[in-house]
Amino acid sequence: MTNPLDTTSDHRPGGGYTARVRVQVRAELAERGYEGLTTEGVATRAEVHRAMVYRCWRDAGGLLIDVIDAAGEIDWQPPNTGLLRGNLTALNQEIQESPVVRPSLAVALMAASFHSERTARAQTRLWADWYARCEILVERAVGCGGLDARHTDARSLLIAATAPLHHQLVLLRADPDPRLPKRAAETAVLAAAAGAFTVHREESV
Template sequence: MTNPPAPVSAEPAPDRRPGGRTARVRAQVLDAVRAELAEGGHEGLTMEGVATRAGVHRATVYRRWRDVGGLLADLMAAAGEIDWQPPDTGSLRGDLTALNTEIQESLVVEPSFAVALMAASFHSAQAAQAQTRLWEDRYAQCEILVERALARGELPAVPTDARSLLIAATAPVYHQLVLMRTDPDPRLPERAAETAVSAAAAGAFALRQ
């Protein structure tokens, strides 16, 4: 990859005409990035390939996104704009199991866009920063699972480190499928959830005063 020009913000540029050409071009380009990334990984992702697939002049792509890092950063920003809501099954164990199931499904689909996007973030500081923001937002959204569990009396009535609990519950899925690259285990989402809930009930995630 050539030396990148000056970086651009990871946040999407505001549309001057909501629903107009600017929004359509962004949607076309980001759809093309998803497809190119899923098919060829980061190594096959080029500005020219994205422009061709999107049916957009490459000058437009360069002008708005500058480089591949800009495309990836905007793609992650767009993911954060999706109106996603954490599961609400009525129990912490059920919520974490449902969350892990969603994660597992996103990692095992072929080709896995989620895995390709994570891998690509290692090649671009701008994309890595955008991915960190996306993860921060998702974990913050999911903290309500712990808040509801506390309100239902499922956990000790003490200040709880919700972020650490969520990481402990979801980490086994990423470990098995992304790091170890093992075949998906249909029992893993629930088993990982149960382990985290048991640890939380025993006070493992209580914040120390």
């Protein structure tokens, strides 16, 4: 975050090296993976003195948090190609394609999130933001009559639709299955049609 209110970092001044460092952190993560990330490497690549990195990001964890947070700031929007089914499929395809290069930034960020409590929280923020952005897909579908008029738990639907993808790619580390994005989307839509994500009054108590 270039955001000066950022409570994560300690001082992060206006110096032009901030962006430069961030780029190099991402590069190192993508090239060498989380464990290959070193303050030394980043500093050298960014042509900044190692001490500077410590001053501004405190330690290796700070770099990670910064990059994870920065990942949430790109102006991404979920696909909007029409129907819910298609949108979820497209979403899944995006997920599937992103970490196709090994080691990828996406996987490295996952690994990084295990580094410390703070990186874990950053990762949690990132996911929360991502799901918040995706909820519009579900809301659109409800509005267009694609779903039961009763209130649907968008977050659960989205998780049902996308979790299998993340599961396969990140946890199982299986090779991508080209049919999985569509299948998982359809499964979620079927379940939704069957009322699986309907919010009952008494449950919300």
